[in-house]
Amino acid sequence: MAESPVNFLIEKLAALFDNEVNLLRGVREEVVCLRWELERMRAFLRIADALQESDEELSVWVKQVRDIAHETEDLLAEYTLLQRHNHGTGFYGSLCRFACCIKNAKACYRIAAELKSVNLRLRTISEVHKRLRHKFSRVEQGLGSAGAFNTWEDHRDDALLLDKSDLVGIDGRKKQLVGWLIEGGLGREVVSLAGQGGMGKTTLAKQVYDDAEVKKNFKVRAWITVSQSFEIEDLLKDMVEQLYKAIKRRVPPEVGNMNNNRLKTTIKKLLQRQRYLIVLDDVWHLHAWRAVQYALPNNSFGSRVVLTTRNTDVATTACIESEGKTYNLEPLPPSDSWDLLCRKTFQGNPCPPHLEEICKYILKRCEGLPLAIVAISGVLATKDTRRIDEWDMVARSLGAEIDGNDKLKDLKKVLSLSFNDLPYYLKSCFLYLSIFPEDHLIEHMRLIRLWIAEGFIEAKEGKVVEEVADDYLNDLLNRSLMQVATTTSDGRVKTFRIHDLLREIIISKSRDQNLVMVVKGQNVQWSDRARRLSVHYTLQHLLPNRSVSQLRSLFMFEVTEKLRLHTSFPGGFRLLSVLDLQNSHLKKFPVEVVNLYYLKYLSLRDTKVKIVPRFIGKLQNLETLDLKHSLVTELPVEILKLKRLRHLLLYRSKFVSYELFDSRSGFRVMANIGVLQSLQKLCFIEVNQGSGNMVKELGNLNQLRRLGIVKLRREDGKVLCSSIGKMTNLRALSIASFEENEIIDLQHLSTPPVLLQRLYMRGRLEMLPHWIPSLHSLVKLSFKWSRLKDDPLVYLQYLPNLLHLVLCQVFNGHRLCFRAGGFKKLKILGLDEFDELKCIQVEPGxxxxLEDLSIRRCRFLEKVPSGIEHLTKLKLLELSNIPAELFNTLRPNVKDSEYWRVAHIPEVYSTYWREGEWKVYSLESLSDGENCPLPSTVIKTHELHTRWK
Incomplete structure (x- = not known):
């Protein structure tokens, strides 16, 4: 995988001349020779990257080219640093410049000599290049055809294995497992799913876990991912936290300090009187089951434990001890395998007759393994169906390597083939995922910003680099090389993960190719020229005095010790471009950052840092500054020197359990923020300072895609409208007033941002802004404290793409009416604190x-919405802090019962905030002769407020 670093280097070499960097004569000559030779090799590198695993000589040559590219890049970076010293003015400055010139001259001549040595080596391997090129000339011609590099179309739904509509051969398995869970004895039973990696154990378990009948029968559920390298304490704490969420109670602070025995006792106490379902996913060893076995009470309520494992001994032993059952997951039968292949490869269309023989041959080699079928289908889907030779090449490349009984190795071969078929620009992006620990949920935007900072994203005309990076991500998702973990209410990917087997492959490949070195255990061997270092869990395994002078990126994940960069890395890392210390034990801004001229990405998110020093202004190349959930409340004026800054994140969210909205504290900035014209994300800034100049300056930030402001004053509304009108790229806008009763005046916006997708407003409105109904791209809308006199639904109901609507203290009227034909795409609706509301009407049509309806704190509401029976897609109805009499009207089998209106809704429950915690009442808890609902367990496992965010 040398093409990416070579391309990157060629761009660097070109920039040296374009920017007229002062090059010594010897340096200039060597740079010219390097550039010419590398450009001559570049065309063949793409072929070599694809074929190097099948030819040892080719693999060695690729490694040599890659090493030369990295070494040259480091020399040029060092040379550039030598040219940019500023020693001030006056006699002392002149003296310093003279001394530095002598020192730098020596260094420059040394660099010129090293570049000359690099050129000699490059000429040597150039002779090998000529011979290899002749050897692979026929392959080069074949791979060079247009069909080999087709652009991947966006079929994300086809790429998500966890999408039920895309699963095959699962209904029968799911039905049997659901029956095992719901039926059977009253004792606690274990149901084990056993099978090899990639067989679909987790997928099947998740379908069973989310089944409507299972949810109905098990009010307390928790999903625990165990993994191979689990820690007992972490596993138990995870279970405790999930169970508290499931029963809608706050996690006690003392849980963090509990030992294993107290954690087990807590779990047992929480579950003792519940019918529960616990899923233990990916259990490798029996001692993992032993760690939790006695914390799960046998309470005679028919509780169940689902255990997925690759180890049949673990499955059998656990079931014998608990009188349970084992389900051995078998490979997909030929008919289901063929169905899956066609769905993934041909988007559900039939296989063309001329490709049937090849596809059946490939399918036979996959041996019914779902993950293998999905992976190879991702390769086939990129091929031109008219080019039978391309399909034949894929079939032949599987070869004898896939034969044999070692199916785990077979699966790795198939997944490696999927990696090898990636375009060169995606290979680095994919291998880069090896920085993240096992089972880590990778945040969408975090990865996007990291890819950009690393230089992996190629600019495309008409698109900003963030959009190109999104295309890259979608491509990997479409090829099933990544799995979506969570999405937002409006369908955006929030987090994703990598399959364990894929992660093993990319860690090995990224280490071999010197892309990423992961340090998480003892005796880890890593090169002094490691480009990226990812430290997992502890600093103890870092080798003392190990040089990292060539390091470009440093990551810390879940490191428990207090972080001191100068102690862990005494030699420093002047060439660093990415420093990600998110969630580290850090109280002070690391002073080592001051010398990192090349730094593009700096994250101190979730740290205890309070102050950003003035030297931040020296980081001229900084593009992302992430201080979210730190203790920083103000930035120094030197931040205005960072002209390349694209993402500035600085806010804290304070969630109050009895509130529905997160209150976000912003930060203070200087009035002339408008000079940072590269900004794309700015959240959240306080704008109540000065005479409105800051709000006016925002109009200069016409590249903004997301803007969050707090403490807006009424008198600044007109200026804000003028500024927003200039933000033609705006996708998300959040506005909060100075205080609850402060009026937000946004009637003056003549040109609304037509691309706006998410709008959040918190503050008084004299009337609904006239431009909101024209936001045809809007998918999510949230209002709080508006206190309108007129019904806002009249103006909002025809927003064509609105999916999620939250209204809190928005309308002072007695009646809300959702009219026929309105809100055609709405899926989630939240109504909160309508103080005068007595009646809600839903007309047919x-x-x-609508799937999710929440009504909260409407104290005068007399009945459930009239016409709610027309909402046939409704899956959940939550009534929170409403009169108990209303919920009692839903009691079945009583006079004038309204139960018939909600009988079709799978989940109906009421919640109340009492004594510092949520009390949850389910509809099933109602019984004759009672005046109020009975306490019950919560239906959903996630926090109640997530639907309102």
């Missing part, structure tokens, strides 16, 4: 796609 309104909100036909």
């Amino acid at each position: 309104a909100m036909t796609l």
Whole structure:
């Protein structure tokens, strides 16, 4: 995988001349020779990258080219640093410049000599290049055809294995497992799913876990991922936290300090009187089951434990001890395998007759392994169906390597083939995922910003680099090389993960190719020229006095010790471009950052840092500054020197359990923030300072895609409208007033941002802004404290793409009416604190796609919404802090019962905030003769407020 670093280096070499960097004569000559030779090799590198695993000589040559590219890049970076010293003015400055010139001259001549040595080596391997090129000339011609590099179309739904509509051969398995869980004895039973890696154990377990009948029968559920390298204490704490969420109670602070025995006792106490379902996913060894076995009470309520494992001994032993059952997951039968292949490869269309024989041959080699079929289908889907030779090449490349009984190795071969078929620009992006620990949920935007900082994203005309990076991500998702973990309410990917087997492959490949070195255990061998270092869990395994002078990126994940960079890395790392210390034990801004001229990405998110020093202004190349959830409240004026800054994140969210909205504290900035014209994300800034100049300056930030402001004053509304009108790229806008009763005046916006997708407003409104109904791209809308006199639904109901609507203290009227034909795409609706509201009416044909309805703190509401029976897609109804009499009207089998209106809704429950915690009442808890609902367990496992965020 040398093409990416060579391309990057060629761009660097070109920039040296374009920017007229002062090059010594010897340096200039060597740079010219390097550039010419590398450009001559570049065309063949793409072929070599694809074929190097099948030819040892080719693999050695690729490694040599890659090493030369890295070494040259480091020399040029060092040379550039030598040219940019500023020693001030006056006699002392002149003296310093003279001394530095002598020192730098020696260094420059040394660099010129090293570049000359590099050129000699490059000429030597150039002779090998000529011979290899002749050897692979026929392959080069074949791979060079247009069909080999087709652009991957965006079929994300086809790439998500966890999407039920895309699963095959699962209904029968799911039905049997659901029956095992719901039926059977009253004792606690274990149901084990056993099978090799990639067989679909987790996928099947998740379908069973989310089944409506299972949810109905098990009010307390928790999903625990165990993994191979689990820690007992972490596993138990995870279970405790999930169980507290499931029963809607706050996690006691003392949980963090509990030992294993107290954690087990807590779990047992929480579950003793519940019918529960616990899933233990990916259990490798029996001692993992032993760690939790006696914390799960046998309470005679028919509780169940689902255990997925690759180890049949673990499955059998656990079931014998608990009188349970084992389900051995078998490979997909030929018919289901063929169905899956066609769905993934041909988007559900039939296989073309001329490709059937090849596809059946490939399918036979996959041996019914779902993950293998999905992976190879991702390769096939990029091929031109008219080019049978391309399909034949894929079939032949599987070869004898896939034969044999070692199916785990077979699966790795298939997944490696999927990696090898990636375009060169995606290979670095994919291998880069090896920085993240096992089972880590990778945040979408975090990865996007990191890819950009690393230089992996190639600019494309008409798109900003963030959009190109999104295309890259979608491509990997479409090839099933990544799995979506969570999405937002409006369908955006929030987090994703990598399959364990894929992660093993990319860690090995990234280490071999010197892309990423992961340090998480003892005796880890890593090169002095490691480009990227990812430290997992502890600093103890870092080798003392190990040089990292060539390091480009440093990551810390879940490191428990207090972080001191100068102690862990005494030699420093002047060439660093990425420093990600998120969630580290850090109280002070690391002073070592001051010398990192090349730094593009700096994250101190979730640290205890309070002050950003003035030397931040020296980081001229900084593009991302992430201080989210730190203790920083103000930035120095030197931040205005960072003209390349694209993402500035600085805010804290304070969630109050009895509130529905997160209150976000912003930060203070200087009035002339408008000079940072590269900014794309700015969240959240306080704008109540000065005479409105800061709000006016925001109009200069016309590249903004997301803007969050707090403490807006009424008098600044007109200026803010003028500024927003200039933000033609705006996708998300959040506005909060100075205080609850402060009026937000946004009637003056003549040109609304047509691309706006998410709008959040918190503050008084004299009337609904006239431009909101024209936001045809809007998918999510949230209002709080508006206190309108007129019904806002009249103006909002025809927003064509609105999916998620939250209204809190928005309307002072007695009646809300959702009219026929309105809110055609709405899926989530939240109504909160309508102080005068007595009646809600839903006309037939309104909100036909609504799935989730929450009504909270409407104290005068007399009945459930009239017409709610027309909402046939509704899956959940939550009534929170409403009169108990209303919930009692839903009691079945009583006079004038309204139960018939909600009988079709799978989940109906009421919640109340009492004594510092949520009390949850389910509809099933109602019984004759009672005046109020009975306490019950919560239906959903996630926090109640997530739907409102």
